[in-house]
Amino acid sequence: MSSELAVPLFDLRISDRQRAAVDAVLRSGWLTMGPRTAEFEAAFADHLGVPHAVAVANGTAALHLSYLGAGVGPGDEVVVPAITFAATAAAVRHCGGVPVAADIVGPHDLGIDPADVERALTERTRAVCVMHYGGYPAGGEALRELCAARGIALVEDAAHAPSARTATGAMAGTLGVAAAFSFFSNKVLSCGEGGLVATADEDVARQARLLRSQGLTASTWDRHRGHASGYDVAATGFNYRLDEVRAALLLGALPVLEDEIAARRVLVHRYRRLLADVPGVLVPYTDEDVGRSSCYVMPVLVDGERDAVRAGLLSRRGVQTSVLYRSVTELTAYGAFGSCPRAEDVAARELTLPLYPHLSEEDQSHVVEALAAELDGSRRVAA
Numbered sequence: 001m002s003s004e005l006a007v008p009l010f011d012l013r014i015s016d017r018q019r020a021a022v023d024a025v026l027r028s029g030w031l032t033m034g035p036r037t038a039e040f041e042a043a044f045a046d047h048l049g050v051p052h053a054v055a056v057a058n059g060t061a062a063l064h065l066s067y068l069g070a071g072v073g074p075g076d077e078v079v080v081p082a083i084t085f086a087a088t089a090a091a092v093r094h095c096g097g098v099p100v101a102a103d104i105v106g107p108h109d110l111g112i113d114p115a116d117v118e119r120a121l122t123e124r125t126r127a128v129c130v131m132h133y134g135g136y137p138a139g140g141e142a143l144r145e146l147c148a149a150r151g152i153a154l155v156e157d158a159a160h161a162p163s164a165r166t167a168t169g170a171m172a173g174t175l176g177v178a179a180a181f182s183f184f185s186n187k188v189l190s191c192g193e194g195g196l197v198a199t200a201d202e203d204v205a206r207q208a209r210l211l212r213s214q215g216l217t218a219s220t221w222d223r224h225r226g227h228a229s230g231y232d233v234a235a236t237g238f239n240y241r242l243d244e245v246r247a248a249l250l251l252g253a254l255p256v257l258e259d260e261i262a263a264r265r266v267l268v269h270r271y272r273r274l275l276a277d278v279p280g281v282l283v284p285y286t287d288e289d290v291g292r293s294s295c296y297v298m299p300v301l302v303d304g305e306r307d308a309v310r311a312g313l314l315s316r317r318g319v320q321t322s323v324l325y326r327s328v329t330e331l332t333a334y335g336a337f338g339s340c341p342r343a344e345d346v347a348a349r350e351l352t353l354p355l356y357p358h359l360s361e362e363d364q365s366h367v368v369e370a371l372a373a374e375l376d377g378s379r380r381v382a383a
Helices: 016-028 035-048 059-069 086-094 114-120 140-150 202-211 220-224 244-275 306-317 332-337 341-349 361-382
Strands: 052-056 077-081 098-102 104-106 109-112 125-131 153-157 178-182 195-199 298-302 350-353
Touching: 016 244, 035 052, 035 195, 035 244, 052 059, 052 202, 059 086, 059 125, 059 153, 059 178, 059 195, 059 202, 077 086, 077 109, 086 098, 086 125, 086 332, 098 114, 098 332, 104 341, 109 114, 109 125, 114 140, 125 140, 140 153, 195 202, 244 298, 244 361, 298 341, 298 361, 306 350, 306 361, 341 350
Parallel strands: 077 098, 077 125, 125 153, 153 178
Antiparallel strands: 052 195, 104 109, 178 195, 298 350
8 A cells, every 4th residue: 555646636847938937027026917917918818819818816806807797796696507616606606696506418528508507597697607617618609699599698617728619619718708717726727826807898808907906097017107197996896916927927838838738638538548448437528529628637437436436546556636526506605506416416426537738658557547446446345
């Protein structure tokens, strides 16, 4: 038995380009939101093909500002997927709104089910949030048509999905009134803490820029450069600013984003081949889906005692895994949602395997062999 970690769930590596970019920021003496933030916003907007990108402190802030941009206010309902991080629902409450859960498609597609979204709509529904689970675009065009027909805003939680594309070729983050991205440490594009609101709506972008910095009409950088002699406070805003160090990290990482996603896709295709004949394992999505995904995580569904399998993988095999995610209907803060049975079934069976661009084939093979051995052991115990 070994407790030594052989294969971590994720392994973040900072490149020399990123170190140099951060060093330049430190030498400049300007650490708060400024020129690097603006440069990253322009670069990411160009990458997505949208006119506006507003960098913020984290993905939750991006969701909050996206919902506000969609007009969500006190008493408004927002339909959210049952399988998502809690922030997708929490940000609705930050607006005074009411999150309403819709079920997922099923074990082969962990994205929100457009048919269940339609069932959940009421006269109080202000918006629908589609979260692109694991970097796999989820029902975007169908939801866009549904929302347009009902006069409801579509918001994207694209935290997992930079560079992901729908079956029609549309970039994730360009389908709704606003999209929220996350740059948390383990994300495909990461800087530790950071987020971004992407939108084609000038009013939504203007509001996000105003609210991210306490409602100030002129930033510290504007005043420093003499572009403004003072400021007004035009709204009750928030401290949602992104700092220059994190913007520099993102600028350093953006040029290799596509290469790193390509490496992730290769690894996911290999995982799928290796896992195809492992008893008790279901791998969601298809090979074709992988080619459009940003491949943020490698989710699998397992038979038997999932938590015991996870514990054995770590303690006996040195393989770290995670659960992404529990169904929000099972969380204490959101228990009033009611039941979403497909999401709850998946949440009880899902585990996330190690995935990062530089994962070696040797380590990947070890992960698959370890999973097969633990599942075999679990079946023997059950027998």
